[in-house]
Amino acid sequence: MSVNRELAKVFEKFATILEISGANAFKINAHIKVARVIEDLVEDIAAVEDLSSLPGVGKSSIAKIKEYLKTGEIKELGVLLDSIPAGLLDLMQVQGLGPKTVRRLWQEMNVVDIPTLKEAIADGRLESMPRMGMKTISNIADSLAFLEVASKRTRIGDAMPIAEMIIDTLLAIQGVSKIEFAGSLRRGKDTIGDIDILATTTKPELLAQSFCTFEGVIKVLVRGDTKCAVRLVCGMQVDLRIVEENAFGAALMYFTGSKEHNIMVRELAIKQNMKLNEYGLFDSTETCVASKTERSLYENLGLQYIPPEIREGKQELALEETPKLIQLKDILSDLHDHTIASDGHLTIVELAEEAKKRGFHTIAVTDHSQSSVQANGLSPERLVQHISEIKKANEEISGINILAGSEVDIHSDGRLDYEDDLLAQLDIVVASPHSALKQDSSKATARLLKAIEHPLVHIIGHPTGRVIGKRPGLDPDMPTLFAAAAACNTAMEINANSWRLDLRDTQVHAAIDAGALISINTDAHAACDFDQLRYGILTARRGWLTPEKCINCFSFDHLRAWLARSC
Ligand SMILES: [Zn+2]
Ligand SMILES: [Zn+2]
Incomplete structure (x- = not known):
């Protein structure tokens, strides 16, 4: 994210919290205006010599911008955040709830986070709130249910740049020869659970060490010889598997999935008196027939190469010819x-x-x-x-x-x-x-x-x-x-x-x-x-x-x- 966008978001957040806190409209609007000006700015804000030349940016905003550019935070925002219950910001994620309603829920109904909002809906308290109709309440309940399902997954637009950045960094580490992401990200799904990365290296310890100390890691969940897992600041989990160079294709296919696709391909192997797993394709004498590339695995099963995006366990194995998918x-x-x-x-x-x-x-x-x-x-x-x-x-x-x-x-x-x-x-x-x-x-x-x-x-x-x-x-x-x-x-x-x-x-x-x-x-x-x-x-x-x-x-x-x- 560019610093302009980052800073615009900070000012937007400022405005939201001010509104929840009951600040006057003038102050709220001033922050919204500054957010817009910064977002619309073509040049990098750090390069603007005279910040007072920006329309609507007053003395106090200039001080905040300078503080942010210097330290990466604004103290006043921290103080303001501490003055309201932390769960109120989660409520802002619920579609249909704006800062004004969130403030009313807090002040009039003691609703301070998502669990207390659910309680207030369940026990009927919300219905007693003035200017809160049944339709609005049912909309809020729907949004809550939707949010719960959606919050466990990350949009591909957020996950992809993170995965690519990790891969670019790890590829530069000594000993690493191959590295790729697998899973639903490789299949191009619109939302992703965890990021799965596969790598081959001659120096596994160095790779594991670099991965676990990567910028943005807040917790190391697993630190083994062939598997590491970390949690990032943004909440995503990233798994790294270190595999044998010879078995890279088999591992990539296995961890790319989908589960349904893998089951279908495994069953096809069994029919042909073979066995397929994450290490390779083996014949009845346990001899490895293919493992290095995905293409060799598919071909040895009598199939065309199947692009990851259509490995969903549908009709992809029945294809006479792989469709020339759009690029x-x-x-x-x-x-x-x-x-x-x-x-x-x-x-x-x-x-x-x-x-x-x-x-x-x-x-x-x-x-x-x-x-x-x-x-x-x-x-x-x-x-x-x-x-x-x-x-x-x-x-x-x-x-x-x-x-x-x-x-x-x-x-x-x-x-x-x-x-x-x-x-x-x-x-x-x-x-x-x-x-x-x-x-x-x-x-x-x-x-x-x-x-x-x-x-x-x-x-x-x-x-x-x-x-x-x-x-x-x-x-x-x-x-x-x-x-x-x-x-x-x-x-x-x-x-x-x-x-x-x-x-x-x-x-x-x-x-x-x-x-x-x-x-x-x-x-x-x-x-x-x-x-x-x-x-x-x-x-x-x-x-x-x-x-x-x-x-x-x-x-x-x-x-x-x-x-x-x-x-
Ligand atoms: Zn439109
Ligand atoms: Zn449009």
């Missing part, structure tokens, strides 16, 4: 992105330059529509103006095609947030649900169906609106939607942002089976968001997506023809 390099365009016109951080020109850097032939500018007030959505008048600015930029910038688009809200009843004659002026229309994400399944189906069938809509953006670990999103009848998407030639999005990954893997699989096209987009609001594309690709691969079914892999002419299609 990062196949993506040639990003069709859902934001600029400073709504809630993005980049100008049209900056967005186009970023897309060029990634080697794309096309970028679509799809800012929010008028109902997304919190995201500074565009009024029809502003959109008209925006379209002409995009067209102008498209003419001026060479080497990239810039499409004028919109991410138009799908209202709860399926109506779109702009009139058709305005939508018709756009090159591309992404229609997304942003509100009423708790509506019942049949309403959600009717709502999304209407958008899919709308002749001016090209892509349904993040179709369920889920946010991993925070809200489950809509639960429509997906087979109905995918059949309609195929019939209307509307693409369903995999939103690559690792908080979303929406559609999810299994839904991608079902969409393709139904004949629908897929679009993978970063939904970029800042330059770094383009880096999240890899998570969208992993999700796509888990859904068995091949490039020809993904509109982002189309050449420019093909894409242009597809956009001009009639429903």
Whole structure:
């Protein structure tokens, strides 16, 4: 995390705790404002010579920024934190609870953490609280249950950079020859339990020592000759297994899983009078037939190499030929992105330059529509103006095609947030649900169906609106939607942002089976968001997506023809 983002988060936390503590609105807003200014800052805040030149940053904020840059903390925040029950911050993780409600729960109901909140719901006390309706209480109860399931796993967007950093560091240690992560991370799941790392080395002691004293380790759980396990500051557990170089492939396959896949492959080995385990594939005379690479193991069993993302114990062993799953390099365009016109951080020109850097032939500018007030959505008048600015930029910038688009809200009843004659002026229309994400399944189906069938809509953006670990999103009848998407030639999005990954893997699989096209987009609001594309690709691969079914892999002419299609 860059220091700007880190520091912005500290100021946001400051504002939250101030609000819980009952501070005055002026003070709270001042902290929120400073957080925004720092987050929007392009240069590193440590490099800003005159902090007072930043808008809204007063004397006391400057002192706090300087203290943080120097010491990595702000004492006043520590004091403030000590003044409230620690569990109140956990309550802030519950969807639907803001600082104001958390303060009321604390002051009026003695609710100080998640267990006391559960008690207050269970014994009916919460119902006696003024301005607390049954619907709100049932929403809070749902969020609590969801949080419990979700909190045990880490999003891939958090786990992957940690795993890669550990691997890069350990690879530099003397004696280490091979090192890779395995488990659900290698299979590209959207959330991960523990990080599993496999390594071969001629100096196992040195490797174990380096691993257990790695920066960020707060507890060593196991310290053995071939296995070590540690807990990191962020709460994740990382396991390291030191294996024989000759058995690396067998171990990698074993620890990559999934369990279901391993069982199927083991059973296949038994049928062929062989035995497969984490050390290798052995024939009836206990002679090792293969062990060094995964490929050799699969081939000796008469199988094609199976990519980790589809090792889920489904139909992967029955494949005559391994599908050519989509890869990062196949993506040639990003069709859902934001600029400073709504809630993005980049100008049209900056967005186009970023897309060029990634080697794309096309970028679509799809800012929010008028109902997304919190995201500074565009009024029809502003959109008209925006379209002409995009067209102008498209003419001026060479080497990239810039499409004028919109991410138009799908209202709860399926109506779109702009009139058709305005939508018709756009090159591309992404229609997304942003509100009423708790509506019942049949309403959600009717709502999304209407958008899919709308002749001016090209892509349904993040179709369920889920946010991993925070809200489950809509639960429509997906087979109905995918059949309609195929019939209307509307693409369903995999939103690559690792908080979303929406559609999810299994839904991608079902969409393709139904004949629908897929679009993978970063939904970029800042330059770094383009880096999240890899998570969208992993999700796509888990859904068995091949490039020809993904509109982002189309050449420019093909894409242009597809956009001009009639429903
Ligand atoms: Zn959106
Ligand atoms: Zn968006």
